[in-house]
Amino acid sequence: MGPAIPMLEYEFMRAAFLAGAIVAVVAGSVGYFLVLRNLAFAGHALSHVGFAGATGAVLVGVAPLWGLVLFTLAAGTAMGLMGDRLRGRDVAVGIILSLALGFGVLFLHFYTSHATQATSLLFGNVLGVSLGGVRDLAILALVSLLGLAAISRPLLFATIDPELAEARGVSLRLVSVLFMVVVALAVAEATQIVGILLIFALMVGPAAAALQLAGGFRAGIVLSVVFAVGQTWLGIVMAYVTDWPPSFWIAFLSFLTYAACAAAPRPLPGRR
Amino acid sequence: MSDAAISLRGVTLMRGDRPVLTDVDAEIAPGEFIGILGPNGSGKTTLLHALLGLIPPASGTLRVFGAPPGRAASAIGYLPQKRSSLSDFAMRGRDFIGSAVRGERWGVPYLSAADRRNIAEVLDLVDGADLAERPLSDMSGGETQRLLLAKALLGKPKLLLLDEPLMSLDLRFQAGVVSLVENVRRRLGLTVLFTAHELNPLLGVMDRVFYLAYGRAALGAVDAVMTSEVLSRLYRTPIDVLRVGGRIVVVSSHGEMDIHAHHDHGHDHGPGHSHA
Numbered sequence: 001m002g003p004a005i006p007m008l009e010y011e012f013m014r015a016a017f018l019a020g021a022i023v024a025v026v027a028g029s030v031g032y033f034l035v036l037r038n039l040a041f042a043g044h045a046l047s048h049v050g051f052a053g054a055t056g057a058v059l060v061g062v063a064p065l066w067g068l069v070l071f072t073l074a075a076g077t078a079m080g081l082m083g084d085r086l087r088g089r090d091v092a093v094g095i096i097l098s099l100a101l102g103f104g105v106l107f108l109h110f111y112t113s114h115a116t117q118a119t120s121l122l123f124g125n126v127l128g129v130s131l132g133g134v135r136d137l138a139i140l141a142l143v144s145l146l147g148l149a150a151i152s153r154p155l156l157f158a159t160i161d162p163e164l165a166e167a168r169g170v171s172l173r174l175v176s177v178l179f180m181v182v183v184a185l186a187v188a189e190a191t192q193i194v195g196i197l198l199i200f201a202l203m204v205g206p207a208a209a210a211l212q213l214a215g216g217f218r219a220g221i222v223l224s225v226v227f228a229v230g231q232t233w234l235g236i237v238m239a240y241v242t243d244w245p246p247s248f249w250i251a252f253l254s255f256l257t258y259a260a261c262a263a264a265p266r267p268l269p270g271r272r
Numbered sequence: 273m274s275d276a277a278i279s280l281r282g283v284t285l286m287r288g289d290r291p292v293l294t295d296v297d298a299e300i301a302p303g304e305f306i307g308i309l310g311p312n313g314s315g316k317t318t319l320l321h322a323l324l325g326l327i328p329p330a331s332g333t334l335r336v337f338g339a340p341p342g343r344a345a346s347a348i349g350y351l352p353q354k355r356s357s358l359s360d361f362a363m364r365g366r367d368f369i370g371s372a373v374r375g376e377r378w379g380v381p382y383l384s385a386a387d388r389r390n391i392a393e394v395l396d397l398v399d400g401a402d403l404a405e406r407p408l409s410d411m412s413g414g415e416t417q418r419l420l421l422a423k424a425l426l427g428k429p430k431l432l433l434l435d436e437p438l439m440s441l442d443l444r445f446q447a448g449v450v451s452l453v454e455n456v457r458r459r460l461g462l463t464v465l466f467t468a469h470e471l472n473p474l475l476g477v478m479d480r481v482f483y484l485a486y487g488r489a490a491l492g493a494v495d496a497v498m499t500s501e502v503l504s505r506l507y508r509t510p511i512d513v514l515r516v517g518g519r520i521v522v523v524s525s526h527g528e529m530d531i532h533a534h535h536d537h538g539h540d541h542g543p544g545h546s547h548a
Binding site: 036038149150151152153154156157158159160161163164165166167168169170211212213214215216217220 | 321324325326342345346348350352354356357358360361362363364367368370371372374375376377378379380381405407409423
């Protein structure tokens with residue numbers, strides 16, 4: 001543990017660990033439902049729409065995070081309204097995703113010092129988060145976690161048993177919209193750590209791995225959060241040690257975790 | 273009769289702009305086992321959705337235990353045809369069943385000791401106590417079907433709507449599921465509506481058959497409905513009904529096609545079949 005103490009002497013490192021943990025908790029728990037609902041690709045698309053918002057915000061002199069939040073919220077609400085019809089529309093979603101990326105490039109073109117800005121938006125920059133940024137992330141995290149807690153029971157019911165849930169009075173559309181709003185906030189947060197292109201590494205990888213292992217709903221969320229926080233922190237440490245980008249390490253660790261869980265043999269009684 | 277479990281009077285059901293069932297009258301008594309048969313797209317699932325209150329009738333009156341369908345939802349157990357895509361996950365049987373507990377209320381899901389007891393009880397009813405701790409990803413088709421049946425039994429329903437529970441099960445599992453449903457129905461005094469592609473697995477178990485085709489419907493004893501006369505009227509084309517070694521085969525008089533299609537080696541099942 002040689003470098004552990006000196007590492008924390010830097011404020012940007014302390015901010016990185018804090019921001020990483022906050023975002024990973026949100027991404028891990030929201031991601032659990034995202035994977036359960038088979039909507040991983042929708043999360044990916046949301047982040048791309050956010051790119052246009054972030055670059056547009058920079059252009060008009062607002063912090064990119066808020067542009068991101070605005071755009072992902074708008075797109076998330078639209079996706080939520082589409083509900084079940086979203087499934088199997090990969091082509092339409094993909095084309096809108098490209099359009100958003102295209103606009104992002106255009107906005108960057110008008111903004112002069114675009115190279116570093118673009119890189120950190122696309123691939124994340126956890127080491128560039130300020131303490132003020134950590135506070136913003138904490139507020140967003142609180143909102144999305146409270147929202148998720150409030151809807152999680154009907155969300156689970158509607159995911160596993162949609163017809164019966166509707167018959168028992170759950171509004172599938174309301175649940176779907178509220179969930180996509182929560183997803184939009186989580187995506188906006190996660191892009192601060194891994195960027196819009198590596199959103200799967202934080203929102204999908206840990207959750208998908210947890211769903212391979214955990215038998216219970218709570219255990220699943222806890223495990224997903226543990227994986228997400230673990231790979232983020234370890235990624236930051238590895239970045240400090242190797243001087244390679246933290247986003248690489250987070251994506252790499254996400255892959256390792258998922259691969260290990262998917263391949264893990266399950267100690268079970270034989271089939272009857 | 274207000275004491276019917278289900279009554280339809282002049283009911284027309286639409287899917288979008290398309291009428292699926294037109295002007296149907298039917299009365300089902302509590303405790304009956306009804307097999308719902310008919311070709312693809314004949315409205316079997318639509319009828320179950322209407323009973324759940326998901327599709328209001330375009331015209332006519334539909335009553336479930338004397339009340340409009342939506343209000344009876346808590347008395348209905350439902351096994352959907354569209355299977356959830358969770359079979360890749362390690363979620364345990366107990367948590368899968370538990371997802372419906374108080375599912376209509378906001379908040380975080382949890383299972384109380386009483387919920388766990390209720391879940392254990394419904395699993396016992398389907399001889400599936402061991403499924404509580406097993407992950408979905410490890411269950412066979414037959415086991416998944418028992419788990420779904422247990423889930424439908426949660427909350428002590430009076431009416432079971434089972435949508436194609438035999439789909440994609442091979443013949444020996446089909447007989448198992450049918451006799452399991454019949455046992456549960458007897459023990460709990462349930463009314464059962466059971467949709468199927470094929471009549472034969474339900475012979476000897478169901479009290480009456482509800483045959484749907486091309487917007488029309490016929491409800492009655494098997495021998496009364498499964499006749500050339502009744503089915504020709506429903507299909508609006510000449511139909512022959514053959515009885516072969518205790519099995520019933522429905523064919524179009526024009527061709528040799530079995531209208532209920534696919535039981536590839538159905539006759540292996542043999543004439544001496546017995547459904548408990």
